[in-house]
Amino acid sequence: MMRIQISQALLARPHSQGWLVFNFIRKSAVLCSPEAVAWLERLDDWTSLDDLTATMAPDEASRNRQMLMTMLDADLLVAEGSAASRLEEEFLAKWKWGIAAAALHCATLNCEFMSLEESAAEQLAKLRVEPQPELVKSNGPAAIVLPPPGAVIASAGLLQTMVQRRTNRVPGCTTITLQQLGDCLYGGLAITGSVETPAGVLPLSITPSGGGPETLMRPMSMYPP
Structure with missing residues (x-):
């Protein structure tokens, strides 16, 4: 029936x-x-x-x-x-x-x-034909060592900048220090942890992936001296 x-x-x-x-x-x-x-x-x-x-x-x-x-x-x-x-x-x-x-x-x-099992199966199927990229790439001996994150990374001023999300940005010619550059890259790209999934290890970054890092990742263009 x-x-x-x-x-x-x-x-x-x-x-x-x-x-x-x-x-x-x-x-x-x-x-x-x-x-x-x-x-x-x-x-x-x-x-x-x-x-x-x-x-x-x-x-x-x-x-x-x-x-x-x-x-x-x-x-x-x-x-x-x-x-x-x-x-x-x-x-x-x-x-x-x-x-x-x-x-x-x-x-x-x-x-x-889809269920968690179906999602995991789909990830594993993709992994068989498309290997997972490296989570971190290193420049080896040629890498420029930046200072560790400074106090500004945790300041209210930086957090306010991230919250306000500027839409009109004007490039400038101001020279920044390695400390400032390191803080920006840390705020936009730092991997602070990882999570295990059936398809492998995924990174946990300091900012959301839906556009949050843009404020810190795109503020400058760098040219050789």
Whole structure:
């Protein structure tokens, strides 16, 4: 006996001919008639398909069963125990950042939701054809040794500079010291730790990867004296 319910990954907006409904996990969209929307409102919990049509006349029952099966194919509904149902259950159990963030992650960024095991398997598959790059490159004996990070790296002034995130930057000709250069490179590029993953060791840097280092990594162009 098949039991069905509304998908837990739907977003909807009104349309002149009904409602446009988008499943952000399956990345599918469909224009729903008012009749289909009424079915979605009724199927908020697992319900037997036979029970839904038991009291209907044969022709009406056949038509409605066909509509419900079409809604299943369109990812508006899920069947209990199906692959789509299991994927949604895993999503609900593991995604901790709300529906809006899920829609951004799965739809706008075009990312697939996958389990930790699937993610690890994908990383390992990529690792077999594309080796992990070195975490740190050294210039060897020719390297210029910079001073260790100075007190300014932990000062409120530097943190305020990182928070303000300038968008209009004017280059200057001011000479900076090796200490200042070392502080900038430390703030933008320093690796302060690592984390173990199934695919290898990943570095933990001092600033976020979403643009945070730019304030410190791009403030200067260096030319030989």
